[in-house]
Amino acid sequence: MAELQTIVNEIHQALLPRLGEGKVADYIPQLARVDPKKFGIAVIDIHGRVYKAGDCDEPFSIQSVSKVFTLTLALGKHGETTWNRVGREPSGSAFNSIVQLEHENGKPRNPFINAGAIAISDLVMSGHTPREAIGEIVRFVQYLADDETIAIDPDVARSETATGYRNFALANFMKSFGKLDHAVDHVLGVYFHQCALAMSCTQLARAALFLANNGKNPLTGHTVVSSQRARRINALMLTCGHYDGSGDFAYHVGLPGKSGVGGGIMAVAPGRASVAVWSPGLNQVGNSLLGSVALEMLAARTGWSIFGTQH
Template sequence: MDYQALIEDVLSDVHAYRGTGKVASYIPVLAQADPHKFGMAIALEDGSTFVAGDGEEAFTIQSLSYVFSLALALHHVKSALWNHVGREPAGSPVNSIIQLEIEKGKPRNPLTSSGALVVCDQLIGRRGREEACAELLEFLRTRSGASDIGIDESIAMSESRAGAFNRSLAHFVAAFGNLSNPPEEVLSLYYRQCSVAMSCRQLAQAGLFLAFDGVDPVKGEVVCTPSRARRINALMLTSGHYDNSGDFAFRVGLPGKSAVSGAILAIVPRVGVVSVWSPGLNDAGTSLVGAVALERLVERTGWSIFV
């Protein structure tokens, strides 16, 4: 298959949608994003990558970071993580404090903001936020093969200043005894992981281990166990797109994770990884153009876990 021609065709297919959707406005720096931007990349088993549009431009990965932090936290604490966070779709408006109260400070799953805060807490453990942040950066650099991946500190500061809601979540979870570290320590790591800047190409390469049962097919390295990779993919399918997860599974049929920066990471088991980015969001907070592009891609390739 001519993958470069394929993604160029998808780029052409979604041209009319570019500029639609609304950029995230609650983070001041993200509110300045250009909704006409669109990038796409595919990374395959042999290490080959194909990029279209703005696929080489870096953007902050926001909640896509939850996927990689989850993999690291499971490496450190293994199944004990599930004592602190659940594995079910939210079933109510995303990050509902009412739901947190009913469930005594245990978030429904690790792909919500409250769940990601619990994962950050477990990732910090007893060693401190700086070491945990350095480990995440090194993980992303190694998996993507890009040594220059870093944190956009202006975004991190912007998120922190606008972070009243996430602070309330952290303190609410802590009030139920579900954080081991001070909320501000956890929030610092959280804001910084969300502010890691990567391109579509780098994200697709970084996620390859999830498409191949936890093994990086390019380096031949075991990143996590096969069962762990499958479980992360299962969470991405059921909970990776806020209140839009069911519709995404219906239309695209692949495990994926959306972010408010307009990025989507989609896993194609035993084939590769697709990353798209376009800042205009639909009502559920998923990239409008990105979701359409992935739908067009699976129509052309037949990629789906429901085969």
């Protein structure tokens, strides 16, 4: 499908004059150092063909994109009982809001806001030390991407730990409601390290392929999750994957996706391909500004929106 490479090249070219738009996340000091003019895109179809452009092979901090992988792990360990800990509804408030958590007795609205992902980290820790849980997460992502070079950026992990006061508050709050099994600092250690995973667009698109292919990685032949679970993870990404910009993203792009404040967005065209984009400048709700534009252009040009083609 040579035209897909043409589309990817044209999106890259169209966005070159706009590089640097948006605001780089500066509340995590290490992220504030990233060059705002970076832009990468990688598309991998379910036959394993790769189409990419720009800074697509440069690792960046995936941040909240990691929440999809830890949710997949938690579901593997705990199945449907996972939903006793976190809900499945869009939050409609900021990704680090404490107000909603108080209102709903310490049960986070969904696994993709910070409180929800902290609760998921607690579930992933079951029977593990923090170090073992972090190792399991890294190995799982390496397995998904079929790439043993993927690692955690220790500087980002340290930077997050030093400035993560809001996350400490959320975790302590949930602990007070009896919603966390493990010590708060242990759970947050796991959470901060998973957010500090560094991956390139190509690696990220590869790791998401199982979600585009009914739960099975088409490159390795490994079944990661059942087709039903893959569908449900995709549904959650569509409704909750972009904080309080999730509805807008569904409206403009129409693909399940998960964003992170490092400027990455991982998206899935079920039955067709997985996509990763990276541009560090964020919009008002904390999603990559040019990454969102690139995915909107891709969905329009390919007709991949799950809501039907655009005419």
